[in-house]
Amino acid sequence: MQFLNVPIRTFFSYREERLVSLYEHPIESQEKWFNYLIENGLKTKFGKDFGFTPSMTYEDFVLKVPVQNYNSLFPYIDHLISGEQNILWNTKIEWLAKSSGTTQGRSKYVPVSDESLKENNIISASDCLTIYTHMFPDTEIFGGKTITLGGSIQPLERESPLKCGDISAILMENMPAIGMYLKAPNSKEILLHSNWNQKLRLIAENTVNENITAISGVPSWMLLVLKEVLKISGKEFIHDVWPNLEVFFHGGVAFAPYKDEYQKLFAKKEVFYMNIYNASEGFFGIQNERDSDDMLLLTDNCVFYEFIEINEIDEKSKNVIPLSKVEVGKNYALVITTAAGLWRYEIGDTIQFTSLQPFKFKISGRTTHYMNAFGEEVVVDNAEKAIAQACQETNAIISNFTAAPIFLNSEKSKGGHQWAVEFSKYPEDIELFSIALDNALKGLNSDYDAKRTGDLMLVKPLISVLEPGTFLKWLGIKNKLGGQHKVPRLQNDRTLLEEILGIS
Structure with a gap:
């Protein structure tokens, strides 16, 4: 596979226009995506209920559409689960991303459209590799394989024509062929296995002799895979098994509590820990500097962002603002509008901007404990x-x-x-x-x-x-x-x- 490294690395290094858009034209990109989202929301049930018009401005949007959460959107999602279409988005919804529950039930079901997959999740993954390639121009990750630790396809808790699974599993089911070719193990059956005990063991068994150059997943679960690899191989350190491993793309939970444990496993060689913000609702941020794990806000990736300021005693302001009005150092509850029909949806995370040129942030907490x-x-x-x-x-x-x-x-x-x-x-x-x-x-x-x-x-x-x-x-x-x-x-x-x- 080493022969693939240079051409693939060159491809990602030449996606310069993506970085220009993210770094230099964030507000223009947000305006573009706002207009796109409104245009596609016009013929939906949600759009009709809230009076969408072709000439709708951001000010109209704010006046007509209250900030939503899962409970307020659930009646629309319930129609989707029952098999109705054009409810929240104007193209066919075939997938629901399963996430942890709310007062409505033990699980949340977040709609996923073709547009949100292609224009947000998949292009953001490509942006991640572009940014990594620019940080490490001599990278060799494309000469080996990547372990991506994801979830599984799961049945809904009631009858529905829609398919359901963790967002990572949905992405794997819709991944371009080259993406699967670079995965290890190269088996969807293993990667999407629903039994975690068996999955972790099978991943370790089927990758211990591979040339692994990158790993990606939730830190707590990836730690179990790495320990299983050491157990199977009889080695003390991961780089005795995978000498060319160079990066861990991580997200999902805070990494700080696990860093010391990873350092012990990677004691023989430095691995770069790359912070990403990829949730069931979308892909929102990527670390873009070697010496800081703050993340670049993905402003040209089919998501329109708004923010609610959180004051010192964790009370929300009634004032919802667009990206152009945020300030460094303040805590904001993140509100998103997406191409899967999450309209002014409060995701539950709070962020704090560390830079406005470009827009960079860190996750500061949750809107609930x-x-x-x-x-x-x-x-x-x-x-x-x-x-x-x-x-x-x-x-x-x-x-x-x-x-x-x-x-x-x-x-x-x-x-x-x-x-x-x-x-x-x-x-x-x-x-x-x-x-x-x-x-x-x-x-x-x-x-x-x-x-x-x-x-x-x-x-x-x-x-x-x-x-x-x-x-x-x-x-x-x-x-x-x-x-x-x-x-x-x-x-x-x-x-x-x-x-x-x-x-x-």
């Missing part, structure tokens, strides 16, 4: 319902709780969640309480359920029982006593949890 260290995306609604169910089943009453991840490291081969709970009435059996909480979360959140399958990534919750008054003491230390202050239910790092455990 959550745990997503392993791709499980447990939100507060899941946590509160699950702990209430566990209390009911074990005859317990809680006064307060918080939870945070237990991260993978060299001592812990599996992660989990630690729940610090203050009871006003203790459960009859704390182990049964943990089991009941675990089962409730599985029923409420399909992503959590998948990560818990066979104890592959997550073990059942660890319950730390706190002394009465612990949370009150913590609020007092933080000068947050009073009715308007609450203990955050969920965190995606252990800072707050460790503070509370230190008091008890």
Whole structure:
């Protein structure tokens, strides 16, 4: 395959016009895509319901269409699942990307169109390789193969003519031939396998003797693949197996908690960690500098962006602004309009701009508290319902709780969640309480359920029982006593949890 490296590298290095568009004409690109999206929304049910017109301006759009979330769009998505078309987008929707659930159910189903696949996901993946090639002009990644760790095609939870799967699996099903040729293993059956235990083992077995030059996926899951590769090969370091591995394209969860563990595996050679922002709803950002993991906003990739400012106490402003009005250093909730019919859709992530020329940003958090260290995306609604169910089943009453991840490291081969709970009435059996909480979360959140399958990534919750008054003491230390202050239910790092455990 080495003969392919130079021609493919040359192809990506000559996609200069893409970089010019992203770096130099972001506002013009946004105006272009806004007009395109409105034109294609005119004949949809959503467009008719909200009064779209051929001459609709951005100001009209803001006045006519409220900011949406999954719950407000669900009636339209429900029509799609039932087999109706021209509901949110004017071309045929054949795919739904499955994501973690909301109050509407244990899973979200995000529409995916041909246009969103081609003009957003696929072109953004090409942009990623173009940017990488410009950062590393002598790269040899196209002379070997890439392991892309993705999801699977899954049945819908009800009857529907539409197909469903993780966005990574949908992309693999629609990938150009050259893309599949450069994948390892070169088998969709393995890459889309629904049993994660078998999938990770099969990927490791079928790549250990390949020339792997790049890996791509969620850090927590890729770590399991790499450890399996070392186990099979009997080697100590990854570069004893794959000496030409040079880059890890990662996204999905925060990378910082895993970096030290990856450094141990890659101890013999430096690997470049390239940050990307690719969600079920679209591909939005790519790291474009060697010495900073801030990401370039993809402004010419079939997405129109808006932003809601988040103030210091995490309250949203009523003011929604376009890209041209953002400022460096402020936290914004991200709102998107896409070519799959997500209209003014609040995605749930918050970002902070670090540069306006070009527009670069970092992900600063979520609009709700959550745990997503392993791709499980447990939100507060899941946590509160699950702990209430566990209390009911074990005859317990809680006064307060918080939870945070237990991260993978060299001592812990599996992660989990630690729940610090203050009871006003203790459960009859704390182990049964943990089991009941675990089962409730599985029923409420399909992503959590998948990560818990066979104890592959997550073990059942660890319950730390706190002394009465612990949370009150913590609020007092933080000068947050009073009715308007609450203990955050969920965190995606252990800072707050460790503070509370230190008091008890």
